Amino acid sequence: MRKKILLLSCLIIVLLAASACKKADVNQNPSELNQDESQKEKEENDDEGTPEVSQDETKAVIPYDYVQNLNIIDDNYRNFYEIFVYSFYDSNGDGIGDINGVISKLDYINDGNDATDSDLGFNGIWLMPIMPSTTYHKYDVTDYYNIDPQYGTLEDFKNLVSECHKRGIHLIIDFVFNHTSAKHPWFLEAVSYLESLKEGEEPDLEKCPYVGYYHFTKDYNGSKTYYKAGTSNWYYEGVFWDQMPDLALENENVRKEIEDIAKYWLDLGVDGFRLDAAKEYFSGEKERNIEVLKWFSDYVKSVKEDADIVAEVWDEEGTIAAYYESGIPSLFNFPLSQHNGLITNTARKLGTSSGKNFAKTLLRLDEKYKEGNPKYIDAPFISNHDTTRISAQCVNDEDQMKMSAGMLLTMNGSPYVYYGEEIGMNSKGTKDENKRLPMQWSATDTTGITTPPANADSVEQKFPPVDEQMKDPLSLYNYYKRAVRIRNENPEIARGDMSVIEELCTKDISAIKKVYQGSEIVILYNINTESANILLKDAGLTELNIRGYLSVDGNAVTMSDGVVSMPKYSIVILK
Numbered sequence: 001m002r003k004k005i006l007l008l009s010c011l012i013i014v015l016l017a018a019s020a021c022k023k024a025d026v027n028q029n030p031s032e033l034n035q036d037e038s039q040k041e042k043e044e045n046d047d048e049g050t051p052e053v054s055q056d057e058t059k060a061v062i063p064y065d066y067v068q069n070l071n072i073i074d075d076n077y078r079n080f081y082e083i084f085v086y087s088f089y090d091s092n093g094d095g096i097g098d099i100n101g102v103i104s105k106l107d108y109i110n111d112g113n114d115a116t117d118s119d120l121g122f123n124g125i126w127l128m129p130i131m132p133s134t135t136y137h138k139y140d141v142t143d144y145y146n147i148d149p150q151y152g153t154l155e156d157f158k159n160l161v162s163e164c165h166k167r168g169i170h171l172i173i174d175f176v177f178n179h180t181s182a183k184h185p186w187f188l189e190a191v192s193y194l195e196s197l198k199e200g201e202e203p204d205l206e207k208c209p210y211v212g213y214y215h216f217t218k219d220y221n222g223s224k225t226y227y228k229a230g231t232s233n234w235y236y237e238g239v240f241w242d243q244m245p246d247l248a249l250e251n252e253n254v255r256k257e258i259e260d261i262a263k264y265w266l267d268l269g270v271d272g273f274r275l276d277a278a279k280e281y282f283s284g285e286k287e288r289n290i291e292v293l294k295w296f297s298d299y300v301k302s303v304k305e306d307a308d309i310v311a312e313v314w315d316e317e318g319t320i321a322a323y324y325e326s327g328i329p330s331l332f333n334f335p336l337s338q339h340n341g342l343i344t345n346t347a348r349k350l351g352t353s354s355g356k357n358f359a360k361t362l363l364r365l366d367e368k369y370k371e372g373n374p375k376y377i378d379a380p381f382i383s384n385h386d387t388t389r390i391s392a393q394c395v396n397d398e399d400q401m402k403m404s405a406g407m408l409l410t411m412n413g414s415p416y417v418y419y420g421e422e423i424g425m426n427s428k429g430t431k432d433e434n435k436r437l438p439m440q441w442s443a444t445d446t447t448g449i450t451t452p453p454a455n456a457d458s459v460e461q462k463f464p465p466v467d468e469q470m471k472d473p474l475s476l477y478n479y480y481k482r483a484v485r486i487r488n489e490n491p492e493i494a495r496g497d498m499s500v501i502e503e504l505c506t507k508d509i510s511a512i513k514k515v516y517q518g519s520e521i522v523i524l525y526n527i528n529t530e531s532a533n534i535l536l537k538d539a540g541l542t543e544l545n546i547r548g549y550l551s552v553d554g555n556a557v558t559m560s561d562g563v564v565s566m567p568k569y570s571i572v573i574l575k
Helices: 002-026 028-049 097-103 154-166 185-196 210-214 252-267 286-303 316-328 341-346 355-372 398-408 467-473 476-489
Strands: 080-085 124-127 170-175 226-228 235-237 270-277 309-313 416-417 499-502 509-516 519-526 532-535 548-550 556-561 564-565 568-575
Touching: 028 080, 097 154, 154 170, 170 252, 185 210, 210 252, 226 309, 252 286, 252 467, 270 286, 270 509, 286 309, 316 355, 341 355, 355 499, 355 509, 398 476, 467 476, 476 548, 499 568, 509 532, 519 564
Parallel strands: 080 124, 080 416, 124 170, 170 270, 270 309
Antiparallel strands: 226 235, 499 509, 509 519, 519 568, 532 564, 548 568, 556 564
16 A cells, blocks of 8 residues: 555656646747747758758748849830720729829839839830720720820820839830721821712822822722722721721831821820731731831931830741841730740649740740840730730639749840739630729729720629738739839849750759849749759859749748758749
8 A cells, every 4th residue: 555655646746747847838938939949940951951941831921131222224124014094093083094093003103212112113104005096995096196085185194204204114105007097087088089089080199198098999809808998989908997997008108197106206205115016017928017117116216216116026936036127126025925825834834844944945035036136125924905814824823823923024125014913803705805904903992993894794803902912911912013123123134145054954943044244143933833942053153142032922032051942933033
């Protein structure tokens, strides 16, 4: 019995001691606990030789410690924001966006103050057509010397130009001269004259020079791109629509009209032009189209030497390279865009695509375009007003959308971002109206939100509006903002001569070096759903530091002893 009591007493003492130890652990300073865990993690990493990025890390945002001073160069390498004025912001309550609405939202795009971080940081704006028109999209111009009344007045536009320039923003406008509206005075006068001709009488350009402004013919062969000119026996060409008659760009009088129009807008202060449908100036006649671009570019440069000019040549890389022989500064890089382009095609296949292929394709395109124009400025983009939005391309996968944006905004040249892409606005189907829906500023405050274009469908938006995303550090909006900031901190990203770092490229890792005026950066892309460690010594790289990084989930890119540890879907700039 005495032995049993002694044994029981010992057991009680042990239990009390254990309880005290447990209580002491619970009351331990949390910082000491973190230190213990950190030390344990460090020892484990030391044992393994290279650091690991945990896939179980907290969703809390890791402090970003790599903000650099802005280093924005005042040249034609820009970060452009494309605006469809009709759907952007309504300043007067009529349901239609307008010029004053754009002005009221300039601080959202760029407030002109380098000391703030509340704006997106874009320093270029492309306005879709703003001239008087009969349609909502305004690609059928009725007056090349004015602003569509739905959008405002010339005074409003002059104010916009001034406010943009105060903020260091280049403003370019859509210049549509492949065709006019069928309601344009030139066309109306030409058709009226043709209707007045007697049977067998031929047009006299002395009496009506406007007949020579368009492609009129009596020899109608059943072509679907030719339409009857009023009640006359003549037909006119309209490649896109019967309400968009094609201009005869071989006509010297037409060219003089276009030159006068260009000078008018340049004198008003615009920084350049986006040229619509350059491949259709003479449909199927590449050499003639190239000549038109050369003529227009040469003229504009004679008026404003540093004018921004970017043209739409919707085709494959070989054709785009040929059009660069015109000397035009920029052409939209269509092989990078849309659901089957390099950017989202790579992002959508995260974990299975080739990192090396991404880098090598960028280099191949760069070399090919330089053959046409060694001084070209690339115009990469993911989507625009004619294509499905990135959210539809990536089926609303936010990680893929962020990675796509990160790839775009670390490319050479002047990237173009379509309004609303920074918040993941959705599109639906092939209908153009569904690609041009109202900007989603707020779900609770409808001030300034426009009415959808007629015939637009109801399209569900999967991501929050601007005001909500601004508050979320992990939002798509804030990812775009950081990406633009990093670009504005490192001029090598846009301007650097590019090469592929073969030793670091794998199925999942893409590695690119860029050199600008003797300054060298390295850009690494982890195109995978898993973390990765990259040993810089494999490429003989030393003395590099992190200049900035992008990650989809807030996890940090780190570097220790020449090993870069990258979380999933991340990008890092080293210098």
